[in-house]
Amino acid sequence: MISRTLFTDILIIVLLVALQIFVLNRITLFGKYTPVMYPVFVMFYPFFRNRFQFLALSFILGLGIDxxxxxxxxxxFATTMIAYFRTLIFRTSTDTSTDFFSFQSLQWSQYLFFIFSSIFLHQLLVQYIEFFKFSRFFEIFMNVLATSAISFIFILIYALAFKVKQKI
Known part of the structure; x- marks a missing residue:
């Protein structure tokens, strides 16, 4: 396993921004849905690392996309918000109250729920801030669901390919 330092975190951010902008944003499924991959940095960032550094890196990641x-x-905003609430999302999806977090101890259903709820919250924030109109409420919600489902599949493939379900 690669040792995570600030340099490697910044390198991962640069690679994720490049992947999102130059590859994934060129993929359009069903005519209007684009997969989102860059929140994997926030989802799988080690829990034991410095929280303020994590929030700052998450903000920089989102700012790079912006x-x-x-x-x-x-x-x-959306990336920083899911970074801020990641522990709460993890606890909600796993029904745990301890201060020790480990992906390795999760059941697959809890792991999948954590991934989907994180990407859903991210997409909900992005879509509603960008397109919010009361007249388009259900259209935007359906767009959030579809984009979240597509992104979930891409992130799950990433997690399986790189075996992210390990102790962090």
Whole structure:
């Protein structure tokens, strides 16, 4: 396993931004849904690391996406919010109250629920801030569900390929 330092975290952020902007944003499924992969940094960041550094790196990741998409901080906000609430999302999806977190101790259903709830919250924030109109409420919600489902499949493939379900 690679030793996680600030340098490797920044390198991962640069690679995820490049993957999202130059590869995934060019993929459009069913005419309007684009998979989102960059929140994997937030989801699988080690729990024991410095929380303020984690929040700052999450903000920088979202800001990097915003810089290329001209979205004025929407992705930075959404990425920072899921980073801030990640522990709560993890506890909710796993029914645990301990201060020790481990993906290795999770059942697959809990692991999948954690991934889907994280990406759903991210997409909910991004979509509603970007397109919010009361007249389009259900259309936006369906877009959030579809994008979350597509992104969930991509992130699950990533997690299986890199065996992320390990002790962190």
């Amino acid at each position: 810089a290329f998409l001209y979205t004025w901080g929407i992705n930075a």
